[in-house]
Amino acid sequence: MKVLVVGGGGREHAIVQKLRQSPRVSQLYALPGNGGMASDATLVPIGAKDIDAMVAFAREKGIDFVVVAPDDPLALGAVDALKQAGIACFGPDKKAAEIESSKVFAKRLMKKYGIPTAAFEVFDDEAQALAYLDTAPIPTVIKADGLALGKGVTLAYTREEAQAAVHAMMGERVFGESGARILIEEMLEGPEVSVLAFADGKTVVPMVSAMDHKRALDGDLGPNTGGMGVVAPNPFYTPEVASQCMDTIFRPTIEAMAAEGRPFRGCLYFGLMLTRQGPRVIEYNCRFGDPETQAVLPLLEGDLLDIMEATAEGRLADVPVRFSDRACCCVVLASQGYPGKYQTGFPLLLPAPRKDVSVFVAGAKLEGGRLVTSGGRVVGVSALADTLGEAVDLAYRAAQDVAFDNKYCRKDIGARALAATKGGATPW
Ligand code: AMP
Numbered sequence: 001m002k003v004l005v006v007g008g009g010g011r012e013h014a015i016v017q018k019l020r021q022s023p024r025v026s027q028l029y030a031l032p033g034n035g036g037m038a039s040d041a042t043l044v045p046i047g048a049k050d051i052d053a054m055v056a057f058a059r060e061k062g063i064d065f066v067v068v069a070p071d072d073p074l075a076l077g078a079v080d081a082l083k084q085a086g087i088a089c090f091g092p093d094k095k096a097a098e099i100e101s102s103k104v105f106a107k108r109l110m111k112k113y114g115i116p117t118a119a120f121e122v123f124d125d126e127a128q129a130l131a132y133l134d135t136a137p138i139p140t141v142i143k144a145d146g147l148a149l150g151k152g153v154t155l156a157y158t159r160e161e162a163q164a165a166v167h168a169m170m171g172e173r174v175f176g177e178s179g180a181r182i183l184i185e186e187m188l189e190g191p192e193v194s195v196l197a198f199a200d201g202k203t204v205v206p207m208v209s210a211m212d213h214k215r216a217l218d219g220d221l222g223p224n225t226g227g228m229g230v231v232a233p234n235p236f237y238t239p240e241v242a243s244q245c246m247d248t249i250f251r252p253t254i255e256a257m258a259a260e261g262r263p264f265r266g267c268l269y270f271g272l273m274l275t276r277q278g279p280r281v282i283e284y285n286c287r288f289g290d291p292e293t294q295a296v297l298p299l300l301e302g303d304l305l306d307i308m309e310a311t312a313e314g315r316l317a318d319v320p321v322r323f324s325d326r327a328c329c330c331v332v333l334a335s336q337g338y339p340g341k342y343q344t345g346f347p348l349l350l351p352a353p354r355k356d357v358s359v360f361v362a363g364a365k366l367e368g369g370r371l372v373t374s375g376g377r378v379v380g381v382s383a384l385a386d387t388l389g390e391a392v393d394l395a396y397r398a399a400q401d402v403a404f405d406n407k408y409c410r411k412d413i414g415a416r417a418l419a420a421t422k423g424g425a426t427p428w
């Protein structure tokens, strides 16, 4: 089969590497991919948001199956357009993708169907939002409704911070039209867990749980990033919590989307917070997480193409989805300065393949036949081992063999998880 993966980051590289293991894949394309994937897939120089060109390319090459990985093309209706052209694909259609692209839609869905989440109010008028803040409980959380490159959330610990965030979003429109409507939410407390799940509209099959590390600096300090590293499984996500999530969150969400006439087919990402009162949904994403995927897919046993096809065709209940009981740690190597200003264009050297280690390139391009850095997050190094501690050690050792000039990584990926497995970290 000819398979096309849409997207160009570390997540897409992890998907490409897993699909390459499928004996049924004869040819793999990445659109646009990145230079670091060139040995695993044929790169297609078309932007992931250029849906017309994407459909034309898939038609021309006779692509059998498309995996649409990033949120932007999903929100723009890439899956609707591909299906209309008769091309099979993995990913939610535009109506189902709204579970991520509109936070207000997602919160109203949860309220209507009794899915546990933080209490919230919606505002489309700045004066009303500010008036509400006069008496709202503090701390609080301010969120832009639409997509804002992961930056549309302010955790406000004082009333002044909350007011400033509302004004920036609604008055100054720092996130453009994404800030025309905002949410003001109750602030929750507890460890966060990312659970990616295959969903075919009726059946939901969670993957192994993961713990992202969103802040730029050690000790969970510094600005939020796209994610600086991941461990899987997440030790806070016990079998009891998993079964509670299945009953109160995963199945009800899939049923709610079906009841709303928006059956969700693809990968649904549950961003959860384990509060004292039980698991709560912080956010949904309509796609695989980045960098969660780089730690979750290496643990998947079996054929990803089989699972994705079954998901797209509503046959998920009939295919086995199994995960190894080992652990995986992904350390992200970024350009010094990320998520702020940083330099790119440095030669990138990758280590030779070795057992239990995968290298996923997120931000590099080919220049005159050699790889140079081209992004904030450059490479993710994922290591598998029997224990989390060994996986963390192996990932950091392998990360030393990745070379570029302004390389930066957090030194404490997995530290909190390791403390938890040793009983040294309580959730609250
Ligand atoms: P989001 O963009 O929705 O993923 O939010 C970014 C981060 O803000 C989350 O990963 C949480 O750490 C934090 N966050 C969002 N909503 C809440 C909330 N209601 N209470 C506490 N933290 C939150």
Ligand code: GLY
Pocket (backbone or CB within 6 Å): 212, 226, 227, 285, 288, 289, 290, 291, 292
């Ligand atoms: N790692 C967070 C996300 O993919 O949204």
